[in-house]
Amino acid sequence: MRPKFALLAVIAVALIFSSILPLSACAQDQPQRVEVVAKRFQFIPADITLKKGVPVVLVLTSQDVGHGLKFKELSIDIKAKKGKSAEVTFTPQQTGTFIGQCSVFCGSGHGSMKLTLHVTE
The missing domain is CATH 2.60.40.420 (Cupredoxins -  blue copper proteins)
Known part of the structure; x- marks a missing residue:
C-alpha cells in the first residue's frame, strides 16, 4: 500500500508543478x-x-x-x-x-x- 501512496504523491506534486511553472514563465515573458x-x-x-x-x-x-x-x-x-x-x-x-x-x-x-x-x- 505504501508504494502506491508514494507514487500518487509524486504524481500529485508533478501535476502541481506543471500547472504552476507555465504561469510563472508567462509572467516573466511580459x-x-x-x-x-x-x-x-x-x-x-x-x-x-x-x-x-x-x-x-x-x-x-x-x-x-x-x-x-x-x-x-x-x-x-x-x-x-x-x-x-x-x-x-x-x-x-x-x-x-x-x-x-x-x-x-x-x-x-x-x-x-x-x-x-x-x-x-
Missing part, C-alpha cells in the same frame, strides 16, 4: 511597464533605471499640452497629445546613462524638460 507623466516642463518620474536585454513598454501620458520623449542614442521618439497616452516597446541593448528630452515644443520651459534613463547589466 515586458516591464514604465509609466511616465509629462506636464508643465517636467517628466514624472525624472529618473528611470532599466536592465539591459529586458523588454520594456514605455508609456508617456501628457497632462496639459502635447509632449514627446526622445532618446536619440536609443532611437526612441514617442509623442502624446494633450490628455492622451502613447506607448513604445523596446529592449535596451546597451548599458549607460541616456538623457531624453521633450520632442514636441511645449512652451517656454521646453528646453529644460529632461528624463534620465539608466540601463544597467
Whole structure:
C-alpha cells in the first residue's frame, strides 16, 4: 500500500508543478511597464533605471499640452497629445546613462524638460 501512496504523491506534486511553472514563465515573458507623466516642463518620474536585454513598454501620458520623449542614442521618439497616452516597446541593448528630452515644443520651459534613463547589466 505504501508504494502506491508514494507514487500518487509524486504524481500529485508533478501535476502541481506543471500547472504552476507555465504561469510563472508567462509572467516573466511580459515586458516591464514604465509609466511616465509629462506636464508643465517636467517628466514624472525624472529618473528611470532599466536592465539591459529586458523588454520594456514605455508609456508617456501628457497632462496639459502635447509632449514627446526622445532618446536619440536609443532611437526612441514617442509623442502624446494633450490628455492622451502613447506607448513604445523596446529592449535596451546597451548599458549607460541616456538623457531624453521633450520632442514636441511645449512652451517656454521646453528646453529644460529632461528624463534620465539608466540601463544597467
